[in-house]
Amino acid sequence: DIVMTQSPTSMSISVGDRVTMNCKASQNVGSNVDWYQQKTGQSLKLLIYKPSNRYTGAPDRFTGSGSGTDFTFTISNMQAEDLAVYYCMQSKSYPWTFGGGTKLELK
Amino acid sequence: QVQLKESGPGLVQPSETLSLTCTVSGFSLTSYSVHWVRQHSGKSLEWMGRMWSDGHTSYNSAFTSRLSISRDTSKSQVFLKMNSLQTEDTGTYYCARSFYRSDGYAMDAWGQGTSVTVSS
Numbered sequence: 175d176i177v178m179t180q181s182p183t184s185m186s187i188s189v190g191d192r193v194t195m196n197c198k199a200s201q202n203v204g205s206n207v208d209w210y211q212q213k214t215g216q217s218l219k220l221l222i223y224k225p226s227n228r229y230t231g232a233p234d235r236f237t238g239s240g241s242g243t244d245f246t247f248t249i250s251n252m253q254a255e256d257l258a259v260y261y262c263m264q265s266k267s268y269p270w271t272f273g274g275g276t277k278l279e280l281k
Numbered sequence: 282q283v284q285l286k287e288s289g290p291g292l293v294q295p296s297e298t299l300s301l302t303c304t305v306s307g308f309s310l311t312s313y314s315v316h317w318v319r320q321h322s323g324k325s326l327e328w329m330g331r332m333w334s335d336g337h338t339s340y341n342s343a344f345t346s347r348l349s350i351s352r353d354t355s356k357s358q359v360f361l362k363m364n365s366l367q368t369e370d371t372g373t374y375y376c377a378r379s380f381y382r383s384d385g386y387a388m389d390a391w392g393q394g395t396s397v398t399v400s401s
Contacts, residue, residue: 208387217375217394218318218326223387261326265386269341270328 176200176264180273186281193249195276197262200243206266207245209238212275213258221260222247252278283307285315285376285392292398293366301361303376303392310334310352314379315359316388317350321372331379332359366399373397 177200187193197207207225210218220229222238225245235250249256257280262273289301303315310332317329330340330350338350349362359376373396377388 205383206385210388217391218377218388219391220387220389223389224383224385227383229387229389259324263326263328268339269343272326272328275324 175269176203176267176271178262178264178271178273180262180276182276183274184277184279186279187252188281189252189254191249191252193252193256193278195247195260197240197245197247197273198243199245199264199266202242203264203266205241206264207238207240208263208265209236209247210261210263211256211258212261218261254280283378283390285378285390287374287376287392287395289374289395289397291396292400293370294401295367295399297366298362298364299366299370299397301374301376301395301397303359303361305357305359305376305378308378310354310357310359314386315352316377316379317359317361318375318377318388319370319372320375320394321369329361368399371397371399 179198181196205224209222212218221232221236225238237248239246259275259277261275284306286304314333316331320326332350332352347364352359373394375394376392378390379386379388
């Protein structure tokens with residue numbers, strides 16, 4: 175199985191910060207990486223797919239980039255409503271696999 | 282409006298069979314795939330399997346021997362059955378729809394999840 179390693183596991187941030195998190199695949203997944211947001215007690219929400227396309231309704235402060243094994247997710251201007259856990263996921267090959275998540279907390 | 286909603290027993294005895302239902306609305310099961318994903322309380326996520334729009338299935342090999350996914354298109358429902366449950370199967374089970382774009386699939390709509398506890 176492809177292992178997706180996310181870093182950091184948590185970040186303490188302030189509103190207005192630029193936030194960058196990473197996801198590294200254990201083998202080449204091409205561009206087949208998506209980013210999901212999960213707020214406390216809620217389900218997952220697709221933000222970015224394949225790996226730089228913003229999904230319908232996702233604010234433009236969310237961006238994704240990368241290819242092959244290294245991927246980055248950025249929030250350009252952190253808002254309070256962005257406090258959540260963010261997951262990357264590869265869909266290059268079965269089984270689809272998720273990273274362990276990056277949790278954003280207020281400083 | 283696209284919606285998915287999971288339902289199930291909540292509590293299952295060890296060694297017994299889990300049966301979950303995902304009821305969808307706002308789209309057709311013959312046009313989109315539906316996936317099952319579970320999340321352990323420690324937040325890790327596992328993709329379990331998929332019901333394709335044409336009715337065939339794909340499974341995570343970690344579950345193949347005990348997992349079955351089926352559907353009833355007339356009722357817009359997808360079913361998950363998993364036998365020989367153990368305590369490590371405790372978690373929240375989600376169903377999600379995937380769409381095809383940019384040469385790949387992504388899960389763009391998710392149910393609220395249903396919590397399953399395996400305990401005697």
